[in-house]
Amino acid sequence: MPNEGSNNKKMSIIVTKGTLDWAYPPFILATTAAAMDVDVTMFFTFYGLQLLKKDLSHLQITTLGNPGMEMPMMGMHMTMPNIVSAIPGVDAAASAMMRSLIKKKGVASIPELRDMAVESDIKMIGCQMTLDLFEWDAKGMIPEMEIGGAALYMEGALDADINLYI
Amino acid sequence: MTTQTLDTKGMNCPLPILKTKKAIKGMNDGETIEVLSTDPGSVKDFEAFCRSTGNKLMESAEDDGVFRYIIEKA
Numbered sequence: 001m002p003n004e005g006s007n008n009k010k011m012s013i014i015v016t017k018g019t020l021d022w023a024y025p026p027f028i029l030a031t032t033a034a035a036m037d038v039d040v041t042m043f044f045t046f047y048g049l050q051l052l053k054k055d056l057s058h059l060q061i062t063t064l065g066n067p068g069m070e071m072p073m074m075g076m077h078m079t080m081p082n083i084v085s086a087i088p089g090v091d092a093a094a095s096a097m098m099r100s101l102i103k104k105k106g107v108a109s110i111p112e113l114r115d116m117a118v119e120s121d122i123k124m125i126g127c128q129m130t131l132d133l134f135e136w137d138a139k140g141m142i143p144e145m146e147i148g149g150a151a152l153y154m155e156g157a158l159d160a161d162i163n164l165y166i
Numbered sequence: 167m168t169t170q171t172l173d174t175k176g177m178n179c180p181l182p183i184l185k186t187k188k189a190i191k192g193m194n195d196g197e198t199i200e201v202l203s204t205d206p207g208s209v210k211d212f213e214a215f216c217r218s219t220g221n222k223l224m225e226s227a228e229d230d231g232v233f234r235y236i237i238e239k240a
């Protein structure tokens with residue numbers, strides 16, 4: 001369904017990552033594009049399908065193999081050596097730190113952005129193959145999810161102005 | 167005349183734009199809204215938002231770290 005004041009521009013995003021940090025680029029771009037009257041379709045596949053689960057409290061970040069991640073801490077920036085990142089509990093601690101930063105800096109939460117995506121009539125396609133592969137129940141996903149496959153995505157992407165892979 | 171004020175102070179990208187769009191949806195053409203923001207990135211964002219959507223950015227000003235925009239729905 002086109003958004004109010006649609007300008008006939010279309011965008012599609014393939015969402016492949018299911019971590020707290022990587023959930024941001026697709027949802028920020030999708031909701032902003034919708035706010036600018038663009039008709040948006042998001043295709044959630046592989047780990048990206050995590051982002052359509054009803055409950056998003058399990059989303060985490062990992063510092064492992066991510067030398068670009070610097071967390072501000074007590075006026076400095078902290079990076080994590082891989083050997084420390086591998087210790088059980090470190091991901092959970094880093095994720096808790098990220099959530100508190102997000103709140104402190106007035107950054108929208110992922111559930112909040114996803115609610116806005118739903119409100120903006122963004123089409124959200126969940127990949128059927130991924131559901132089968134990981135044995136995820138469609139009942140655990142948000143009801144706004146439309147189940148489909150690569151052909152459904154391609155149909156939209158073929159006449160879109162912007163196609164992103166994130 | 168400005169019919170309403172939307173306070174997005176403390177919110178970060180893209181919330182000021184999303185909240186503004188939501189407010190504009192409920193307005194009639196020709197009505198204006200005042201938006202307050204503390205996000206320095208919002209200056210260029212509101213210019214781009216208005217250029218793309220056709221809404222008119224009547225005013226863009228800063229006072230003591232608070233950015234103020236007047237947008238007319240078109």
